[in-house]
Amino acid sequence: MEELEITAKSVEEAIKEAEERLGIGRDQFETVIVKEGKSGIFKGEDAVIKVKPKVPNIPFPLKEEEHGEGENVDEVVVMVLEKLLRLMGLEGTIELQSNERSKLLDIEGDDLGILIGRQGQTLACLQYIVRLIVTEQLRTWLPLNIDVCGYKKRRYDYLQQLATRLAEQVTLRRRSVTLEPMPPDERRIIHLTLADHPDVITYSTGEGKDRKLVVSLR
Numbered sequence: 001m002e003e004l005e006i007t008a009k010s011v012e013e014a015i016k017e018a019e020e021r022l023g024i025g026r027d028q029f030e031t032v033i034v035k036e037g038k039s040g041i042f043k044g045e046d047a048v049i050k051v052k053p054k055v056p057n058i059p060f061p062l063k064e065e066e067h068g069e070g071e072n073v074d075e076v077v078v079m080v081l082e083k084l085l086r087l088m089g090l091e092g093t094i095e096l097q098s099n100e101r102s103k104l105l106d107i108e109g110d111d112l113g114i115l116i117g118r119q120g121q122t123l124a125c126l127q128y129i130v131r132l133i134v135t136e137q138l139r140t141w142l143p144l145n146i147d148v149c150g151y152k153k154r155r156y157d158y159l160q161q162l163a164t165r166l167a168e169q170v171t172l173r174r175r176s177v178t179l180e181p182m183p184p185d186e187r188r189i190i191h192l193t194l195a196d197h198p199d200v201i202t203y204s205t206g207e208g209k210d211r212k213l214v215v216s217l218r
Contacts, residue, residue, distance in 0.1 A: 003032075004052040010037050011047045016204055018051045019184040020191070022143070024128065027208045029053045053131075053141050073138060074098060080133050081105055081146070084126070090115070092148075102143040105130075108151065115148045120155065123148055124183055145185075156189050163193040166215045171199045174218040181206065187213045 004021070008014035015026050017137045022029060037047030078094050085107070087090055092109030103169050107115065116123045127146040135141050147153065166177050168178055179190075190213055191202050199218060 005048065007046050008037075009046060011049060014047050014049045015051075018049070019086070020139075020188045022051070022053060024053065024131075025184055025208060025211070028128070032119050053135070057121045073142070074103070074193075075123055077105065077130075077134055077142070080137065081099075081107070081130055084130065084133075099167060102145055104145045104147065106147045108149055109181050112148050116151050120151065120183075123151065123170065155186070159186055160193045161188040163215075167194055167197050167200045170215050170217060174217060176214055178205075179213045179215075181210050181212050184211075187192040187211070 004018065006017050006021075008017055009058045015031060018029065018031070019026055030053075032050045034048040034050060036044065038045040042109055065214065074096055080098055081094055090109070093105040095106045095108060097106070099103045114122065115126060117125075123146065127144065130146060131144050134144060139179065145152070150197065162215050166179075170177055187204055194200055194202050200215055201218050202213060204211055204213050
């Protein structure tokens with residue numbers, strides 16, 4: 001993948017945007033600061049960074065009969081996930097939905113809770129591994145999202161409802177609320193849900209796996 005250049009008011013805001021656009025944590029991509037950014041009374045100068053996902057050399061070759069030169073990206077993505085499921089001794093049907101921004105692979109089947117794990121941690125690891133393998137196969141970074149039996153959709157619906165309740169709580173009590181550490185994709189749901197809220201703002205604090213989201217008064 002070519003480097004992604006992001007411009008924002010500060011380096012921290014630019015890194016935060018990179019997490020949301022790539023769907024991974026800051027510890028999973030390399031960051032080069034082009035401009036630090038400056039604040040001023042009349043007109044400040046924006047910060048500029050370049051980011052690129054860290055892609056280790058993962059030996060996961062598909063067999064020649066599985067990966068032909070004429071196959072498209074969707075076929076390769078599905079083949080990689082199918083092969084991982086076979087290696088784990090699991091069976092499931094993979095449904096692929098594609099749009100201009102991302103690809104969603106939903107795994108349907110029985111007894112697949114092991115793929116989700118506590119608070120979706122196993123699913124997050126599976127998604128990251130598939131992204132790395134596909135990147136190695138295609139030599140390009142794809143914004144892939146993996147779900148199991150609609151778990152993420154239910155989780156995202158819950159987070160949207162949670163965001164609305166937290167906004168009401170912060171507005172009523174006039175005090176900020178800090179959530180438990182959350183992965184970037186879940187923080188993004190709350191950021192987007194409250195982005196246009198007239199009374200509250202959201203921001204992230206902490207580093208790596210300890211990064212938390214804060215809902216505060218404007």
